[in-house]
Amino acid sequence: MSDRHEPGDDTGRRRGTGLVHGTDLAVTAVLLAFAGWAYYLTTGFEEVADLFAQDVPPEFLPRLLIWTIVALSVLLPFEHLLKPGGRAHFDEARSTPIAWMAWLTAGLLFLVVLSIQWASTYLALIAVCVLLPLLWGERRWTIIIPYALVFPTLVMLLFSKLLGVYFEPGLLGIDFR
């Protein structure tokens, strides 16, 4: 991605040329909000018993870290000034919005995990081995079906039989042990 702008191109203006990097300013805002929330949580820690009064209080390190995060975060919007590539150095990976496929993938994975308790771990794994390839454009059923049946079964057998891990059996009571 180039940092130069053609005449009439207002990309630079929209992104905020000059001292402050607009996107990093937003990142700083998120970090400061996180720090503020974390600091607020530290104010709710229980009082320490007198017996432990000589020890470092439980909120000490978290607060020290929160202040460190705040101090470093406020420098973020100016960091591009020190990079040889300028703002392009940081904008390469985020020049395009997050692809809808990433959101769909994340959504699918959340649904699969959500289904484990009633559908069982095994069926959830089979589901992901069918649905994710389909979502990502794979249409060769002759590959998908054997893969979705064999791979999760082998992994489940390895962890259940060999390593003795107990998995959610779900409503169908599928237990590999």
Add this chain to the structure above:
Amino acid sequence: MEPILEGFSLIASPFNVTLIFAGVLIGVVVGALPGLSSPMAVALLLPFTIQLEPVPAIAMMAALYCAGTFGGSITAILINAPGAPPAAATALDGYPMAARGAAGRALGIAAISSICGGVFSLLVFLLAAPLLARIATSFRPMEYFALAVFALSMLASISGKSSLRNLIAGAVGVLISTVGIHLTTGVERFTFDIPELTEGINFIPVLIGLFAMGELLNQSQKLDAVYERITAVVVRLPDREDFRRIRGTILRSSGIGTFIGILPAEGATVAAIMGYNEARRWAKNKEEFGTGCPEGIAGPEAANNAATGGAMVPTLALGIPGSGTTAIILAALIMHGFRPGPFLMKETPEFMYAIFIAMLLANIMFLAIGLVGAKVFSRVTLIPRALLWPSVFVFSLIGAYSTGASLFDVWVMLIAGLVGFIMLRHGFGPAPLVMGLILGSLVEESLSQSMILLDNQWLRFFESPIVNVFFALTVIGLTWPWLKALASKVFRRTPVAEASGE
């Protein structure tokens, strides 16, 4: 001599050698596959190794670490897509050489340089680790605190988009490590009345989420990527002329890589970039670099493999991870009930020698695999992504779940993955956060113990000369990247290659 023999006997069983071989195979495959990385593979392997004895578990992970670094060079050379970040510099000259029809020669140079770098660093590991551990036995909590702070400050200079972002991620990692019951006072912190959080956040789901899930979401955006492939490879060992040309580069890069590896937090990517840049700086034929120069392959390959052995030195001798991957190995050691550091070296030296022998064996194995199977391993990129990444998810889910048989950990993994994906977009790498997470307990414990010993008087920290040295190094570590950036801005100097990865 006795601990070395004991270490050898710990490794010399068919089961352990098979596990090391499996680690090497997985490492080469993972290294060769763009998107998959050694830290991710080690994180996914961690739940499986929990069930093993400590020696084979750590030996397998160490073997994967060594082989993964080499595996990246195969795809860097053959398809100009570094399988792992440490191999990025190898592609600069490896691919042009392969494109000229000398892919076998390029792979041969990479394999020989890698093993030389690896063995060199292991010899340094053998000498330096016990020495460092002996020095560290005199460390009190104050010195450990200063050392941990120094290690965190080194995050400023590890590879990645920016020093600032690395430091922020490291601080967030330490903050996450404070979740749970405070060790000395018993007060609950950030637990939200969730019983699973009272003992703190489990390392493994976070590691898997950051390294594997984050990359899975990243890969979902690259489904159309196509690689230009160079086929018909017969790996050829370097001839006399090549050896003459690269021997100095290998030696220099092995030294650089080992030194970079020993520095806390610095990984193989930084070593490879420095190895490449130094090879170019010392070369008489600078203009050949970028067109398929043997030194341009030998430099980064010797350095990145040397960094693996180097990184094990602070990990085992001090309990301070030398890189992102060794941070996960450190977590594995802790999960196996070890407290890595000088006492581990003092009380069970045979353990360290067993790891040394395992890594040496791994180097020999990946050389053989590289020579015989490079052609096969270059084909792993033919595995459809639409099947590869669901498999990664299956391992991630099972891995996150199996450590505590808890669905809560699976949710932690998913959330860590989503956070890691967004972090990566904004230049925050997962490795610094993991370093912070793993060093967090050492920071807090040593700080608490120090303050008790020092009667809560901060200034008494500076009474210890070792503490002063570490604090001075911390200041240098924190300011160096800024000074360097400022200098390059003022003098308009641009590095030949830049790092982004572990």
